[in-house]
Amino acid sequence: MIHAKIMASCFPRCCLRRWFFYIAYCTLSFAAHGANVFPVESIKEFATGQGVEENTEEAVRWLTKAADQNHTDAAFELGNLYSDGTALPKNDRLALQWYVTAARNGHVPSQMLLGELYRSGRGGEENQRMALQWYTQAAEQGSV
Numbered sequence: 001m002i003h004a005k006i007m008a009s010c011f012p013r014c015c016l017r018r019w020f021f022y023i024a025y026c027t028l029s030f031a032a033h034g035a036n037v038f039p040v041e042s043i044k045e046f047a048t049g050q051g052v053e054e055n056t057e058e059a060v061r062w063l064t065k066a067a068d069q070n071h072t073d074a075a076f077e078l079g080n081l082y083s084d085g086t087a088l089p090k091n092d093r094l095a096l097q098w099y100v101t102a103a104r105n106g107h108v109p110s111q112m113l114l115g116e117l118y119r120s121g122r123g124g125e126e127n128q129r130m131a132l133q134w135y136t137q138a139a140e141q142g143s144v
Contacts, residue, residue: 056087067101075102076110083113096123103134111138 060081066074079098082091096117102110115135118127 060088067098070101070105072102072105072107072110075099075105076107079110079113092117092123103137106141108138108141108143111135111141112143 060078063074063078063081067078075098079095079102081088082098083095084090096114099110099114099117103114111134115131115138117123118131118134120126
């Protein structure tokens, strides 16, 4: 996968923007045909400005499109962006929503985080039963 830092050093800014949209378009086209590929790390670098000009709005837009097509890593990254509050305003409820989207599709790190969020009550009311359910699902997939 080509990361945003490498792209930024190889392409002028105007071309980099076109490349970014081309990658996102191709990825969504593949996803529409059942392929589960998406340059999540590159998109995340645009959201946080790591090595490239920050464009959180575009990054969130593309991550949301991918997550809406059941791309688990994109949903997980949206959860992280809302959870840590650095690139987006901190919003535990939205973080919880995106972690649930990823976890329902078998994303183990999301399942573990959901266990913790429900155990602690972050993002909603404390719910030990739901915490145990998510921890159990993660454990059944090999998480220790």
